[in-house]
Amino acid sequence: MKPVEIWSAADEPQLKERLARRAEPVLLAGLVADWPAVQAGRQAPLAICDYLGRFDRGAEVMATKTRAAARGVMGYNDALTDFAFVKARMTLPEFMGHLAAYLPASHAPAIAAQCAKVGDVIPGFLDDNRLQALPGVVPNFWLGNALTVPVHHDHPHNLACVAAGRRRFTLFAPDQVGNLYIGPLEHTPSGAPISVVHPDAPDFERYPRYRDALAAALVADLGPGDALYIPPLWFHQVQALEKVNLLINYWWPVAVEKDLPAPAHALLQAIQVLNALPATQREAWAAMFGHYVVQREQDPAAHIPEAWHGVLARRQD
Known part of the structure; x- marks a missing residue:
């Protein structure tokens, strides 16, 4: 795998246009390093939870918990008959309580509050942590411990910003779709079809073309304050690597003429x-x-x- 290209780009309105012209992902080192959330996340594992708690308004989040056999991956079971995780709605403080309880455990279940709307759950976060490059785009947040989201793709432009912890992205160009063994288009974990290949222990006898996909892949390792731009339809696997991780991501649509279908x-x-x-x-x-x-x-x-x-x-x- 080859490393993703790295920019030392500033957070400015022109950045959005520069990114939209990109055909490949790019890592924006330190793009949001001055965010108060990033500074809080650097202090201690649970400091980011204390910071987010300031903005809690009692709204619920969707919490995911992987089953033991999933080995920390939010995907399908080996037989492809069901998902290898369960979901439940709870308040943000309730979820953060689970995160704190699992912190000392060496083999804790993987949990995450995924794709929670910042504007609905922690609206004040936006006043403290601004992104000039994407005015008017309300982001999502992904809070959890060490959990892996298998290979999938998004239709919009995507800017993923690490506020706490570390994340590794493994990225595949759209032309690798035939090598990724994408699962059903309808029976998906959260709307986006995902690869059925286990990311930590690929079964190359069962999925031989996945070797070719890995040979063509790009990889990006992000720490607090770093951001990654992912162009539309680029497949990506996301690994949260610490016991507490927070990702803020911004999706904005590809321009399509009015009255035309997506x-x-x-x-x-x-x-x-x-x-x-x-x-x-x-x-x-x-x-x-x-x-x-x-x-x-x-x-x-x-x-x-x-x-x-x-x-x-x-x-x-």
Whole structure:
């Protein structure tokens, strides 16, 4: 695996545009190092919980707890018949109480309050910890101990900021999708399809192409104050490495013209329609999609007068 490129970028409005032009992930060293949350997280493992408690408003979070056989991974069981974790709603102080109780244990269950809305649960956090690069984007927070989220991808742009603890991201380009053994598109842990390969002990006999994915992967190790930009559709595995970790992440959408469906909806509809066709027809349509949609080799409208381009008219290059 190769390390992700590192920038020493400043938190400024121009950063959003620079990131949106990126085709690959980039690690932004120390981007949010001056946040009070980061300073609190450096003091002691549970200091970040004391800090977050200042902003608690009694809202509930969704807490995840992995089963013993999951080995700290929020994924499927080995037989692919069920999830290897359970979920429950509780208040933030209740969850932080579990986190504190597990702190001395050497083999504690992996737990996390995942994708909790900062604006709903700890709204005052935003006043203390601002990000000029993404004004108006309300982030999510991910608080927990040493837990691994298997390979998955997001549709929006993603800026992940480590406020406490350490995280390791393993990243795969979208063209590695066939090597990642992505699970069902509907029966998912939290909406995003995930790889069925166990990240800590891959079964290469069962999933041989995963070796090729790892050979092409990028890796980024983040400490307190660091941030990672992940472009849309880049697959990533996230490992929280300490007994207390806090991640703040910002998602902002890919620009899509008004009244057009989201690309993900178009993909799902294409899957449903084309899977009903015989293999020879799927191959034929693959050629059509490659020519008209992907347009990797040529512009399908280059020989047509511009006034007649219709749906082939280029919106963006």
